[in-house]
Amino acid sequence: MATPETRHKPNILITGSPGTGKSTLSQQVAEKLGFEFIEISKEVRENNLQGEFDEQYSCHVLDEDKLLDHISDRMDSDDGGIVVDYHGCDLFPERWFDVVVVLRCATEKLYDRLQSRGYSKFKIKENVECEIFGTLLEEAKESYKEEIVHELQSETPDQMEENLDRICEWAAAFKNSGGQGPQSDEMDQ
Ligand SMILES: Nc1ncnc2c1ncn2[C@@H]1O[C@H](COP(=O)(O)OP(=O)(O)O)[C@@H](O)[C@H]1O
Structure with missing residues (x-):
């Protein structure tokens, strides 16, 4: 079972409220x-990893066990080099990730993005509140070591580009440290 010490390339989790720009x-x-x-x-x-249908959110609930089973071979491989995108992070084993990025977005922008997706008023309100309360950042800090958790603003195309560069630098720092995981001082520059 791979760990940050044995992994050749880092696994990166990109999380945040829906609409923040993860995918x-x-x-x-x-x-x-x-x-x-x-x-x-x-x-x-x-x-087909869905559980029951949730009427209120008008979508299927995720069957977490099925999902974890489905991706565990890839995530536990020593190869690493996987980018995962999900609006949640406490369901994954901590050992799977070397870099955790939490994308953030101002409420008005997020509202517009979700509205243009055709989300219901209820779903927009739930997701915008999730962003206001910083739910995903909190969840990430509770689930992973603080030094690998990074909060990045994702409101403009320029920020998207900066975020891309920073994440690639962190991935390179992981490689340079010989699979020992990125050093926190290298990561926070
Ligand atoms: N930093 C950004 N600047 C401008 N537009 C963005 C940015 N991040 C995301 N978007 C736009 O917001 C919408 C939602 O992005 P998406 O990647 O689908 O979000 P998520 O995967 O978090 O739900 C898309 O139309 C995307 O182009």
Whole structure:
């Protein structure tokens, strides 16, 4: 079972409230680094990993056990080099990730992004509140070592580009440290 000490390339989790830009950024990071991209919502849809249907949110609830089983071989491999995108982080084993990024976005912008997706008023309110309370950041800090958790603003295309560069630098720092995990002083520059 791989750990940050044995992994050849870092595994990166990109999390945040829906609409903060996770899938767009994750795709770019994976492309730039030549890493595999696991978009959890797509993985769940394509592999029938849903649980029951939630009427209020008008979507299927995730079957967490099925999902973890489904991706565990890849996540526990010593190869590493996987970018995961999901609006949650406490369901994954802590050992799976070397870098955890929490994307943040101002409420008005997030509201507009979710509205243009055609979300119901209820769903927009729930997701915007999740962002206001910083729920995902809190969850990430409770689930992973603080030094690997990074909060990044994701409101403008410039920020998206800066975030891409920073994450790639952290991935390189992991490699330079010989698979010992990125050093916190290198990561916070
Ligand atoms: N930093 C950003 N600057 C401008 N637009 C962004 C930014 N991040 C995301 N977006 C836009 O917001 C929308 C939601 O992004 P997406 O990546 O689907 O979010 P998520 O995967 O977190 O739900 C997309 O239309 C995307 O282009």
